[in-house]
Amino acid sequence: MEPLTTAAIFHPAEKRRKSFIRTMLEQKYLYFMSVPFIIWLFIFNYVPLWGWLMAFQNYxxxxxxxxxxxxxxxxxxxxxxxxxxxxxxxxxxxxxxxxxxxxxxxxxxxxxxxxxxxxxxxxxxxxxxxxxxxxxSWVVVAGLVSKMLSTDGGAVNQLLMMLHITDHPIQFMAKPTWFWGIxxxxxxxxxxxxxxxxxxxxxxxxxxxxxxxxxxxxxxxxxxxxxxxxxxxxxxxxxxxxxxxxxxxxxxxxxxxxxxxxxxxxxxxxxxxxxxxxxxxxxxxxxxxxxxxxxxxxxxxxxxxxxxxxxxxxxxxxx
The missing domain is CATH 1.10.3720.10 (MetI-like)
Structure with a gap:
């Protein structure tokens, strides 16, 4: 049986390296297309970390x-x-x-x-x-929710009173413990x-x-x-x-x-x-x-x- 040579030992690693390079060349346009997103990520997510120094100062x-x-x-x-x-x-x-x-x-x-x-x-x-x-927009959604829960003609209060669940409008937006659920x-x-x-x-x-x-x-x-x-x-x-x-x-x-x-x-x-x-x-x-x-x-x-x-x-x- 012939002894393993250095080339034979490292052949799989060399093959993987060449395969990786070939894949990169085949997909080079995808890498180029990702460059603007990488730049955007760096500018808006990593550069602002410099401002963390303010937390240790009286800025x-x-x-x-x-x-x-x-x-x-x-x-x-x-x-x-x-x-x-x-x-x-x-x-x-x-x-x-x-x-x-x-x-x-x-x-x-x-x-x-x-x-x-x-x-x-x-x-x-x-x-x-x-x-x-x-x-x-949440601005619109907040307006809809406030109107729906309003005591002045709000749909939810109207429905509750129509079903005789309550006799008077409920002030949903004035009850602190209900806020999380809303x-x-x-x-x-x-x-x-x-x-x-x-x-x-x-x-x-x-x-x-x-x-x-x-x-x-x-x-x-x-x-x-x-x-x-x-x-x-x-x-x-x-x-x-x-x-x-x-x-x-x-x-x-x-x-x-x-x-x-x-x-x-x-x-x-x-x-x-x-x-x-x-x-x-x-x-x-x-x-x-x-x-x-x-x-x-x-x-x-x-x-x-x-x-x-x-x-x-x-x-x-x-x-």
């Missing part, structure tokens, strides 16, 4: 960033000592978790029902009508159709022969959905779930800002509104930057934690 506009007064972690100490911070953190987490539960269960159920429709025209019509609210319901109406699109796309990729085999074995429609459709979209579901967990405290402020009012302020204020008030309106730029860093660090921690848990139980990972 005053008009001076060079290196001429500012350095204060170390005092902005973070002040943040964690503020009772209001924990109140808005509670509101943020509560609405995020409610939105996470509703934002996954309802679109999946909706996608399952849409996927079972046989009439293509009716199916496409339902899809179109359901995702149109996604393109409606925001979650409005977001569900607006985003369910849009969020279901990706699940419908995943369902379209499931092998039809699996359904045919299950039908031959006597499986009914719900059994096929449970044993074929849901397992088929599990990877898509888990990727979206892990990424959504990472955004638990970064939910924006449009919904809460537009639907909120002074009567429900203790339940409507979230971290982004808190940062807007204390960081921009009060010109406390360093304090606002500290809030932003807290959001980013917690988001990264949540993503890696969720991914680690997923990897432990399934031996799979998305990162």
């Amino acid at each position: 005053k506009p008009g001076k060079n960033i290196w001429q500012q007064k350095w204060v170390g972690l005092s902005n973070f100490h002040e943040l964690f000592a503020d009772e209001r911070f924990y109140l808005v953190l509670r509101n943020t987490l509560a609405m995020s978790i409610m939105g996470l539960i509703v934002g996954f269960t309802v679109p999946i159920i909706f996608a399952l029902l849409i996927n079972e429709l046989r009439g293509q025209l009716f199916k496409r019509t339902i899809q179109t009508v359901s995702y149109l609210p996604h393109f409606v 925001v979650t319901s409005a977001d569900m109406w607006k985003e369910t159709g849009w969020n279901s699109i990706i699940y419908l796309a995943a369902m379209a990729g499931i092998d039809p022969e699996l359904y045919e085999a299950a039908t031959v074995d006597g499986a009914g429609r719900f059994r096929r959905m449970w044993n074929i459709t849901l397992p088929g979209i599990r990877p898509t579901f888990m990727v979206l779930l892990i990424l959504s967990i990472g955004n638990l405290i970064s939910i924006g402020f449009e919904k809460q800002f537009l639907l909120g009012n002074p009567l429900v302020n203790d339940y409507s204020e979230v971290l982004d509104i808190y940062a807007l008030k204390y960081g921009i309106q009060m010109s406390r730029y360093s304090y606002g930057t500290a809030i932003g860093i807290f959001n980013s660090v917690v988001s990264i921690f949540l993503v890696f934690t969720a991914n680690a848990i997923y990897k432990k139980f399934t031996k799979e990972t998305i990162i």
Whole structure:
């Protein structure tokens, strides 16, 4: 038997390298097309990280960033000592978790029902009508919700009184403990159709022969959905779930800002509104930057934690 030569030992690696180079050359136009997006990502997502230095300074506009007064972690100490911070953190987490539960269960159920429709025209019509609210501005949606829940001729109050559920109009927008549910319901109406699109796309990729085999074995429609459709979209579901967990405290402020009012302020204020008030309106730029860093660090921690848990139980990972 002849001894292995150096060329023979490294031949597989050399072959992989040549295959990689050949693939890059074949797809060079795709790489060129991605360059503008990489530049956009770098400019708007990585360059602004330079501003994080403000969180460790008593930043005053008009001076060079290196001429500012350095204060170390005092902005973070002040943040964690503020009772209001924990109140808005509670509101943020509560609405995020409610939105996470509703934002996954309802679109999946909706996608399952849409996927079972046989009439293509009716199916496409339902899809179109359901995702149109996604393109409606939250300004318009907030106006619709406020009008629907109004005590002066609001449709919801009119319906409740017509069904004799209540004798007088209910001031929905003046009840602080109801605010989380109102925001979650409005977001569900607006985003369910849009969020279901990706699940419908995943369902379209499931092998039809699996359904045919299950039908031959006597499986009914719900059994096929449970044993074929849901397992088929599990990877898509888990990727979206892990990424959504990472955004638990970064939910924006449009919904809460537009639907909120002074009567429900203790339940409507979230971290982004808190940062807007204390960081921009009060010109406390360093304090606002500290809030932003807290959001980013917690988001990264949540993503890696969720991914680690997923990897432990399934031996799979998305990162």
